[in-house]
Amino acid sequence: MTQNIYDNPQFFAGYATLDRSVKGLDGAPEWPALRALLPELKGKQVIDLGCGYGWFCRWALEQGARRILGVDVSEKMLAQAREMTHSPLIDYQRQDLESLHLPAESVSLAYSSLALHYLQNIDGLFSTLFQALKPGGSVVFSAEHPIYTAPLKQGWIVGSEGEKAWPVSHYQQEGERISNWFADGVKKQHRTLATWVNALIAAGFVIEHLDEWGPSAEQIQANPALDEEKERPMLFLLSARKPG
């Protein structure tokens, strides 16, 4: 089972302070790029894998989605999500994404934001999603970029004139990486971009778009802390389609 770091009180408290926690989707600088990959949701069935506070489920509701399933491994996140948005169209369920069960051809969009890099077995999930999607349905997700996750110890190196570089090593060594982010011992899985792409293809998907996200000049101007993100991608976004 995937580590449930979100129910660690220290992690939960830290995570709650992030812009993306406080402000929701608009607090995440990659959201405009991720939104651009989404299909029309009106009247559609949607699943959010690792739904957290349920910001995306709430947004999908506003877009006119007909049935929304938010899945997360964290009871605390689900409790907040249930409190934040009440609707008979949204169902929040506690499930481990590595042993997810979904009815066949029941959803039009499988969405996930920054959750899948916690999973050890991505092949199984992609097979599950493929059978759960209707023909023509999409999977759209973001995850930490392998350039970011590759080093065993992550951190910038800073040159004599303040210029930053991200030292990449161990890229081909897939598997667990331990980081200390709000709590010690957060476990993530490093896999190459090729592994992500090929896993989708092996499950039957057609790759539609890859985005190795970086900030726009306008975003950097509005939030100078984003400047370093142009040096190396921290996230990638992928969309793929079930043929039909």
Place this chain on the structure above:
Amino acid sequence: MTQNIYDNPQFFAGYATLDRSVKGLDGAPEWPALRALLPELKGKQVIDLGCGYGWFCRWALEQGARRILGVDVSEKMLAQAREMTHSPLIDYQRQDLESLHLPAESVSLAYSSLALHYLQNIDGLFSTLFQALKPGGSVVFSAEHPIYTAPLKQGWIVGSEGEKAWPVSHYQQEGERISNWFADGVKKQHRTLATWVNALIAAGFVIEHLDEWGPSAEQIQANPALDEEKERPMLFLLSARKPG
């Protein structure tokens, strides 16, 4: 027009000393991975973009390809290629890959090894290849990996215990990179992996496989100089198919 560094005498002499120049395909450690992406060539029409000495054209001939076109911008390379392999089935042509003309639906495989990162306009080439391929035909190529090409000045950083890391910066800044490799001022184009993938999709291709090549344990044992290649990919291999 693409820089023709291969006709620079110093570069040409240096390049001639590489294992991949002396030994041909088997001198390139990524060749087994690249070969695994190729379709059956017997009876097929093949084009090699940036054919160099013509090692691949010669191999395609051995595999039973029916017509082989080797294209390169370097007269010197083409002269060596013509000298090395004589066959009425192989045609070597000097053409700039950025202004290539090919008859519609005339080839089954467009192949390229470590040439396309010299091109400024990849969209135009992929459109040209798409129309030149028969339905069901493939494009299979290798190019320098953007992790490798991103930094303005490329080189390892070495830690106190000899551990190597590749400092990535300027990843989002696509465009020209100057390196000194056998000759000063070799011009290559850095583009993100997303740009490569999305350009193929935009041209109409379906992505089949991505390989961010790294050496196997056996290859490192046989050639210890390859050891550092597991820290970060220097090359990627991509295969895509024209539907039909």
